[in-house]
Amino acid sequence: MMRCGEVIKVKPEKYEEYRRLHDNVWPGIVEKIHAAGMQNFTIFYRDGYLFKYFEYVGDDYEADMAKLAADEENIEWLTHTDPCQEPVDSAEEGVWWAPMENIFHI
Numbered sequence: 001m002m003r004c005g006e007v008i009k010v011k012p013e014k015y016e017e018y019r020r021l022h023d024n025v026w027p028g029i030v031e032k033i034h035a036a037g038m039q040n041f042t043i044f045y046r047d048g049y050l051f052k053y054f055e056y057v058g059d060d061y062e063a064d065m066a067k068l069a070a071d072e073e074n075i076e077w078l079t080h081t082d083p084c085q086e087p088v089d090s091a092e093e094g095v096w097w098a099p100m101e102n103i104f105h106i
Contacts, residue, residue: 002056003105006097007088010050014084018050021080028073036064050085052097 010018022043033041037058044051058064068074082096091098 002061003102004052004054004056005100005102006052007100008050008052008091008097009048009086009088010045010084011086012048015045018081018084021084026073026077029077032068032071032074036068037061049088051100 033054037056038054039057041054042052044053056064085096087096088098
């Protein structure tokens with residue numbers, strides 16, 4: 001199992017919309033997240049930042065993430081959520097959700 005943490009900013013004027021979208025997440029998106037080998041998928045909020053945590057239990061992370069990224073329903077979902085977000089200042093060019101370093105786990 002691989003533990004993954006990622007961070008992004010949420011635009012202040014889009015916070016309520018982002019909450020509403022996730023209060024009513026599409027069932028197909030949940031199915032696709034699970035099919036991509038992700039479990040315990042959680043998004044936390046604090047002071048303008050979103051922190052995403054999930055555990056990857058599949059066999060080929062890169063292939064599973066590529067398949068999810070190419071999925072039509074997921075692409076449509078992101079047309080609603082992406083306008084609510086902006087990368088953190090330290091994100092590499094072209095990186096939306098910036099990966100975080102796991103430094104401690106019990």
